[in-house]
Amino acid sequence: GGVTWTATFTPTVNLESTVNRITLNNTGVTDKAGNAGVGTSDSNNYAIDTLRPTATIVVADAALQAGESTLVTITFSEAVNGFTNADLTVANGTLSNVSSSDGGVTWTATFTPTANLESSFNQIMLNNAGVTDKAGNAGAGSSVSNGYAIDTLRPTATITVADTALAVGETSTVTITFSEAITGLTTADFTVANGTLSNVSSS
Structure with missing residues (x-):
């Protein structure tokens, strides 16, 4: 009959605020006798945290060679729960288990690239929905690292002696062809059976 009124409150998105109240201007209402209210009335305080966690991912070494590994740092906008390697998609390599030493804001792991591979652009991707902040807000979308190049393909060579039956006074061209430049x-890199090799050169 007009004594108790209810409504539904929806907080603003992407916001953190510890001090909030709803204030009523009492002069806007009158009782059945026509008396207007005076002053204001405040609700109890309520806290809002609708800010979803976000992340940045940094691969320290962006040009990896055979035998190398690198530090990967995932830094969240706030401390998170539920973060594991299952939330990450790692291109052309493996990642050690992520861990945090500051309560869940900064996480690190070691990335080891796949062997015998050349790939000029790779990234690590995080599914943000796999983590929640302390208020229970899940992340949204995805975060990707800086790009990194991988070259763990070691060079190989073939050696061809043009003349395979050498007599007195003869020499032969020797061609060494590598899989890449x-x-x-x-000449110190060669062991030559029963002869000498002149200085090697490439055109």
Whole structure:
């Protein structure tokens, strides 16, 4: 009959606020006799946390070679629960178990690239929905790391001696063909049976 009134409150999204109240302007209402209210009335305080956690992912070494590994740091906007490697998609490599030493804000792991691979652009992706903040808000969407290149494919070579039956006074061209361009090749890298090899060169 007009004494008790109810309504539904929906908090603002993407907000953290510890001090909030609903205030009524009493002068806007009158009783059955026509008396208007005076002043204001405040509700009890309520806290709001509708801010979903977000993350940044940094792969420290963005150019990985054979035998190398690198630190991966996942930094959340606030402490989170429920974060495991199952929330991550890792391109062309493996990641050690993620761990945090600051209560769940910063997480680290070690990335080891796949062997015998060349790939110029790779990323680690996080499914943000797999984590929640302390208030229970789940993340949304996904976060991706910086790009990293992988070259763990070691060079191989084939060696061809053009003349396979050498007599007095003869020499032969020796061709060394690598699987990819290389540096650092000198005659010191060869063991030559019963002869000598002139300085190697590439055009």
